[in-house]
């Protein structure tokens with residue numbers, strides 16, 4: 001199998017284990033609510049969780065691959081703080097030198113037994129209390145533009161309805177929505193593959209926003225940069241689709257435009273439930289399972305912040321550094337659901353560039369609702385420091401940029417029907433800089449050169465002793 005470890009989910013699970021970054025749940029766990037409830041207790045920690053004994057199934061289930069940047073950075077052999085720069089560099093490399101994926105004759109996905117489609121044989125869990133059913137929420141969709149033939153990779157959530165049917169949520173503006181619209185206009189159905197249990201390279205390619213990977217480019221090539229090798233695909237057995245040759249599970253699917261069924265509710269990345277509504281029906285025409293599979297599920301919280309959010313952050317950083325002089329860094333804060341609030345660090349050399357940064361950030365990533373720009377002496381990862389800039393440097397009379405009735409992310413309750421108000425806060429010092437905004441500082445000192453006695457605090461010692 002070509003490529004580094006990022007190209008294969010099985011290798012990643014092995015690596016997590018070898019690194020001591022895999023919590024193993026050995027006791028039997030129910031897919032209905034129990035698995036996700038246990039996973040949620042470890043959410044955001046530096047280890048993923050493998051459920052080895054899933055009730056009614058032989059295959060284990062993995063969650064948490066994306067919920068820690070510390071873990072991701074170690075898998076990618078990078079420093080945690082330079083992860084957005086690394087990801088941004090991979091996207092830039094693909095933009096300047098796109099590498100196509102490669103069709104191969106055979107792959108591990110076809111080494112399992114052939115079987116009739118029965119989605120109940122796949123261990124998809126029901127996550128949250130009000131969720132409408134079991135979900136595939138970590139699979140990569142590979143579809144083909146019915147007009148141009150360009151292939152697209154994306155991640156969508158699919159609710160399991162019965163043995164052969166799923167209902168899918170496609171947000172407004174997604175390339176899959178565009179393809180479906182084109183298929184409808186041509187009177188055709190839309191075929192695609194759903195690939196579950198793929199390596200992080202392809203996951204990140206699929207999560208790359210449309211602003212970085214437009215509809216006329218084959219964004220699967222981004223995976224090739226992460227893998228340092230071409231992505232390998234095999235032809236579908238039933239439908240004219242491309243299947244990821246080393247996926248753990250692959251479904252050959254078809255949507256007949258206009259066919260709708262109820263999907264949701266689903267506990268989403270926002271901390272709210274996505275509402276139940278009629279959404280496209282997906283017919284599963286073939287099902288393939290690799291030998292010794294591991295099913296992947298994603299808890300819709302930090303895992304999405306570190307995929308959609310990390311890719312969005314990387315693109316905003318890349319675009320801003322090209323377009324706005326002085327931009328040093330960008331952070332999509334976790335309090336902002338991982339991709340609704342961007343905090344930008346800038347070293348201004350000209351008045352007005354902080355506001356320019358606000359406009360460029362909104363253009364580089366439309367789901368953003370808020371952008372806060374601060375000077376580069378503020379730690380953008382420290383909410384307290386950002387608040388300090390807001391409380392002392394932000395000027396409410398001139399520092400607010402408000403945009404009404406603009407397209408945003410439909411999952412944000414402030415954007416019903418994808419329409420709402422966005423706001424930018426310019427929390428930078430006035431330019432040119434004046435001394436009253438200079439930050440006070442102490443001299444640097446090395447404590448190792450001093451004899452200092454720091455006593456342990458004995459709680460209640462005064463009273464008892």
Ligand SMILES: Cc1cc2nc3c(=O)[nH]c(=O)nc-3n(C[C@H](O)[C@H](O)[C@H](O)COP(=O)(O)O)c2cc1C
Nearest residue numbers: 154155156157169170171174175207208209210307
């Ligand atoms: C775990 C996860 C779940 C996601 N679920 C959905 C979803 O249900 N519907 C959707 O439209 N986008 C979803 N996304 C976001 C898209 O996959 C992402 O924005 C992608 O870049 C869209 O690809 P496109 O630009 O080719 O349309 C999800 C992303 C992740 C990482």
Ligand SMILES: [Mn+2]
Nearest residue numbers: 152175213219
């Ligand atoms: Mn795309």
